[in-house]
Amino acid sequence: MGGQFHFDPTSYLELIIGEVPAYRRLQETIADATVGCDVERVLDLGTGTGETARAVLARHPGSQLIGIDESDDMLTVARDALPGADLRVGRLEDALPRGPFDVVVTALAVHHLDGAGKADLFRRVARVLRPGGRFVLGDVVVPVDPADAITPLDAGYDRPSPLGVQLDWLRDTGFTVDVIWTEGDLAVVAADRPI
Numbered sequence: 001m002g003g004q005f006h007f008d009p010t011s012y013l014e015l016i017i018g019e020v021p022a023y024r025r026l027q028e029t030i031a032d033a034t035v036g037c038d039v040e041r042v043l044d045l046g047t048g049t050g051e052t053a054r055a056v057l058a059r060h061p062g063s064q065l066i067g068i069d070e071s072d073d074m075l076t077v078a079r080d081a082l083p084g085a086d087l088r089v090g091r092l093e094d095a096l097p098r099g100p101f102d103v104v105v106t107a108l109a110v111h112h113l114d115g116a117g118k119a120d121l122f123r124r125v126a127r128v129l130r131p132g133g134r135f136v137l138g139d140v141v142v143p144v145d146p147a148d149a150i151t152p153l154d155a156g157y158d159r160p161s162p163l164g165v166q167l168d169w170l171r172d173t174g175f176t177v178d179v180i181w182t183e184g185d186l187a188v189v190a191a192d193r194p195i
Contacts, residue, residue, distance in 0.1 A: 008073075012048065012049055012074070012077075016108070019151065019152050020108070020151055020186070022183045022184065022186055025181075025183065026107060026108075026138050026181075026183075026186055026188065027051055027052055027055050027107060027138075028055060029138065029180060029181045029188045030052055030055065030056070030105055030107055030136050030138040030188055031052070031055035031056045031058065031059050031105075032059070032180075033134070033136045033180050033188060033190045034056055034059060034060065034103050034105065034134065034136060035059055037102060037103055037133070037134050038102060039056075039060040039063050039102045039103050040063055040064065040102055041063065041064050041065075041066070041099075041100070041101045041102050041103075042056055042057070042060065042063050042064070042065045042066070042101060042102065042103050042104075042105065043065075043066050043067075043068075043096065043097060043099075043101040043103070043104040043105070043128065044056070044065060044066070044067040044068070044104075044105050044106070045067075045068060045092060045096075045104065045105070045106035045109055045110070045121075045125075046068070046069055046092065046106050046107065046108065046109025046110070047067030047068060047069040047074070047075060047078050047087060048069055048071075048074045048078065048107075048108075048109075049074055049077040049078050049081065050067070050077065050078030050081040050082045050085075051107070052105055052106070052107040052138075053065055053067055053078065053081075053082055053085065053105075054081055054082065056103070056105055057082070060103075063102075064086070065082065065084075065085040065086065066085070066086045066087075066088070066097045066101075067082070067085055067086070067087045067088070068087075068088050068089070068090040068091075068092075068094075068096075068097070069087070069089065069090070070089065070090065070091045071089075072089050075087045075088075075089060092109060092110065092112070092113055092117070092121055093113070093117060093120075093121075095124075096124050096125070096127075096128050097128070098128070099127070099128030099129060099130065100128060100129065100130035100133065101128055101129055101130065101133060102129075102130055102133050102134075103133060103134050103135075103136065104125050104128065104129055104133070104134075104135045104136070105135075105136045105138075106136070106137055106138065106139070107138045107139070108138065108139055108140065109139070110137060110139050111139045111140045111141075111158055111159060111160040111161075112157060112158060112159060113159060114159050115159075115161055115165070118161060118166060118169060119169040119172070119173075122135075122166075122169050122170050122173045122175070122191075123173050125173075126173045126174060126175065126193055129193045130193070131193055131194065131195045132192070132193065132194075132195045133192070133193050134190055134191065134192050134193070135170075135175065135190075135191040135192075135193070136180075136188065136189070136190050136191075137166070137170075137187075137188070137189045137191065138186070138187070138188040138189075139160070139186070139187065140153070140158070140160045140185055140186060141160050141161065141162060141163040141166065141182075141185055141186070141187045142160050142161060142162045142163075142185070143163075143184065143185045144162075148184045148185050149184075149185045150184045150185060151184070151185050151186070160185070163179070163182070163187050163189075166189070167179070167189065170189070170191045174193065174194065175191035175192060175193060175194075176191070176192045176194060177189055177190070177191045177192075178190045178191075178192075
């Protein structure tokens with residue numbers, strides 16, 4: 001990622017809910033998009049304080065979770081909330097943990113990558129997903145109507161891409177994609193790796 005940007009993990013949830021009013025719906029929609037999948041292993045990209053991982057594990061109790069985040073401070077909070085999870089410091093640009101995973105999830109992390117970085121990440125996610133596995137992407141996108149751009153962004157750190165372009169990158173990687181939910185400049189996409 002471009003510049004280093006750090007959140008205070010003790011106030012992150014309050015900050016993000018203030019800046020992203022649909023944050024809870026985004027999290028629940030991501031987790032709900034994993035229902036119906038046979039899930040034993042989950043990879044969470046951009047784990048932060050563990051909000052997404054907790055929601056997903058609530059729907060798949062007993063599943064093994066590996067989470068990565070570039071902030072060890074954020075992972076310290078997540079470790080308290082996710083006992084038994086394998087949480088690792090790493091960046092989205094780094095090699096992903098060894099698969100196969102049944103589900104890969106990410107919330108509000110991929111928009112920090114530029115276009116080429118997103119397309120590369122989608123290819124790498126496909127390689128660690130088992131055939132029939134699902135990638136659930138929930139993030140900020142460049143909306144069709146500029147009036148829908150309500151999420152505060154920092155130039156140089158936040159690099160959202162249009163939803164349609166990201167769907168094309170996912171399809172080019174071989175995923176079958178379904179837009180599960182959109183609201184303003186947020187979207188949740190389920191991308192399935194064919195069997």
